[in-house]
Amino acid sequence: MADEDVFDVIVIGAGPVGENVAGRAVRGGLTAAVVEERLAGGECAYYACIPSKALLRPVGLAAEVSRIPGLELRGPIDTAAVLARRDKTVSHLDDGGQVGWIENVPATFVRGRGRLAGPLRAEVTTPDGDTRALRARHAVVVATGSDPYIPDVPGLREARPWTNREATSVQQVPKRLVVIGGGPVGCEMSQALHALGAHETTMLVRADRLLDRTEPFAGELLANSFQESGIDVRFGRSAVRVERPVPGGPVTVHADDGSRFEADEVLVATGRRPAVGDIGLETVGLEARGPIEVDASMRATALPDGWLYAVGDVNGRNMLTHMGKYQARVCGDVIAARAKGRPDDLPALRDTADDRGAPQVIFTDPEVCAVGRTESQARADGFAVRAVEYDMGAVSGAYLQADDYTGRAKMVVDDGRRVLLGVTFVGPAVVDLLHSATIAVTAEVPLDQLWHAVPSFPTVSEIWLHLMEEYGL
Amino acid sequence: MADEDVFDVIVIGAGPVGENVAGRAVRGGLTAAVVEERLAGGECAYYACIPSKALLRPVGLAAEVSRIPGLELRGPIDTAAVLARRDKTVSHLDDGGQVGWIENVPATFVRGRGRLAGPLRAEVTTPDGDTRALRARHAVVVATGSDPYIPDVPGLREARPWTNREATSVQQVPKRLVVIGGGPVGCEMSQALHALGAHETTMLVRADRLLDRTEPFAGELLANSFQESGIDVRFGRSAVRVERPVPGGPVTVHADDGSRFEADEVLVATGRRPAVGDIGLETVGLEARGPIEVDASMRATALPDGWLYAVGDVNGRNMLTHMGKYQARVCGDVIAARAKGRPDDLPALRDTADDRGAPQVIFTDPEVCAVGRTESQARADGFAVRAVEYDMGAVSGAYLQADDYTGRAKMVVDDGRRVLLGVTFVGPAVVDLLHSATIAVTAEVPLDQLWHAVPSFPTVSEIWLHLMEEYGL
Known part of the structure; x- marks a missing residue:
């Protein structure tokens, strides 16, 4: 066993979440090591978001073509070509680029299986079976993600x-x-x-x-x-x-x-389950069961001395890559602030997006995207809700986008404060429309100000105008 | 000449602007007549926004297909099919649907050439040459739009x-x-x-x-x-x-x-010029030269007794359909408020969008869209500006969207207040991303709140994250 290597921050897991924690902590003036047993870049880059969208994009595009007279495809989708493009988007499962990104932060990349090994300590089992000991001056961050859940069905x-x-x-x-x-x-x-x-x-x-x-x-x-x-x-x-x-x-x-x-x-x-198995939680007195509970700065609530953080899927707050990356920015910044004795109670150092509602996009045809609460969630949470819906196919921008455009939108309003609690869009080509709703919901932009944000004609975005008119503006 | 017909509001011009003035005024409890010589629905519906987008959509879509391996078009775009679809989107130049919309408001549709005829009066030359006199109890609204400008080139x-x-x-x-x-x-x-x-x-x-x-x-x-x-x-x-x-x-x-x-x-x-010729401005003491100047409620500033309004292209504020429609909502509401003795100084009754910057979308490939000020406009207006740019092709969502995605984004920030003055996106599939910027600019959402509006992964919307990181967030 080699001597102990010391860093300000040790991050276990080099998915997008771990990478971003390290990036922000180093930007804040700290040193960091990132430990990864499998591919740097994580599930998302190789086996989830990226390749799934590479597979779906031609499918959605073929559907778009079928709705526009004047264009015709020369036959079915060429699956081999799609898979070849998918392989390119996942860098042929080579994580050299991601490792380079981490080293460029600059942070130290440590290849191997990382485990907690007592307070502020981790150990890494390297691919050739050696064990390497790491010590953190300020924080250890668990960013091990999640594993697919396999239900208990006989024979499955x-x-x-x-x-x-x-x-x-x-x-x-x-x-x-x-x-x-x-x-x-x-x-x-x-x-x-x-x-x-x-x-x-x-x-x-x-x-x-x-x-x-x-x-x-x-x-x-x-x-x-x-x-x-x-x-x-x-x-x-x-x-x-x-x-x-x-x-x-x-x-x-x-x-x-x-x-x-x-x-x-x-x-x-x-579904997926937080990846808490065999990461040494028992060495710091925690049980390897369920998500690691954290506060709004991503610090584990179970450890009173506050050196352990858990970010992304493993904390169970919101199992979405972008929310994990967001939490990572919060966490990396807060660790740096605390290490340097800077204020750690700034709004930027607190997860507000998870609470008001994370955006989610499903890249099917039709696309489904939503942010914030559904109507039933909002009612269950005790808000005085008024919800309005509108047929997206009736928007000029939509019927120019596609013949027989089929879609629907809904806006859930906190009727007392006249702010949005949630928005859902379903239809072709709506995924990048969602961010308008994400801003409106997260920043709680009052409806009476949204009224002056004029959607361009003729875009699908005019759905906003129709929803607000339905509401009575 | 028939007897004088009396309405609360007379609107000259039944483009989207005139239609919306009538719609809002009637919603506010007034009666309205809308006069149109040509097609109800206006330039936009038959000869501008709608057919141009119907022509452009297959062109853009074909470009998208060319950037995704696995799909191939069976040959060039079938122009005849595209023109046939264009004809459908302009209702084969039949304005029955638009007239129906107006009558459904309900408002009175008057077919013919409308002209001002002294204070609170208009006259209409009908298609069969008769003249019809109209009187308004509260307001006359000029919504005659604009005409293409033909430069003075010999032989042109x-x-x-x-x-x-x-x-x-x-x-x-x-x-x-x-x-x-x-x-x-x-x-x-x-x-x-x-x-x-x-x-x-x-x-x-x-x-x-x-x-x-x-x-x-x-x-x-x-x-x-x-x-x-x-x-x-x-x-x-x-x-x-x-x-x-x-x-x-x-x-x-x-x-x-x-x-x-x-x-x-x-x-x-x-370019285009406000359509002020032969609309009887001289009968109320105004010159038919240049745009009709209006205040933030769309009331003509030259007439002190305040019964004349001008909305849309004809007032020269912002020659865009969606801005005209927006002004129409402001104007229709303010006319109703004034007629009914309700407060007319509410924020909703004041054009704020024109000032902070109207959004504009150009539906080319790449698409170009922008809202608010450019960097040079912001500097000229005296703001303490910091601007950041980012290559849109480097966003994960963009390179999934298209191989060799080429685009660029820019954010112009009022560095003192940390709010956005303007945003520009150029690239494929960005038109509906613009509305996020329109909300941010119009509602002056502070950057420190925008930071918590998490763009979904992997969408083109993540450009927001990169821009804000470039800025230093």
């Missing part, structure tokens, strides 16, 4: 189901696919793989709709689109048994109504 | 040049086209017509760049795109003489450097 684990990793890194698209789960990952991967060759795609969705944490119409519009394209969506159905007698051979999924589905692969998309 | 008028009207209603795309002007209309129509068959397109641009009221990089990126696609852009060149010996035959445009260009049509896109 043994069948070696696909998760987001196998789906996004697909080399040979299975002809027959069963997808368990109707959340964002299940929806995105069903649509992408179906369009790229999984002609027989069946979704088993336990809830009575897709995307059951968003406004009901979002899941309904998406289900219409899926069903029109030939995806078989079964609502209220759970898998109860899975059989795969020959490894790599056909797999049979039995549902709770007695129906059964044979497929070439089964994809499990039933 | 005689050559019967195209304006936006002929370009957007094109039935047979000319093979050879000369475009005079490098502003929004010149740029949009050059790109659309070039892609739809005007293979020899030459632009004569007096300035040294395209779009010379926007940030310099906008025009530069657009010119690169034009030149790559084969449009011949000549900077610093004006037309000095035009010859068209045979009506409808070839036209020759002579430039000020002695060069000459033969074409099948010449399109003049050198």
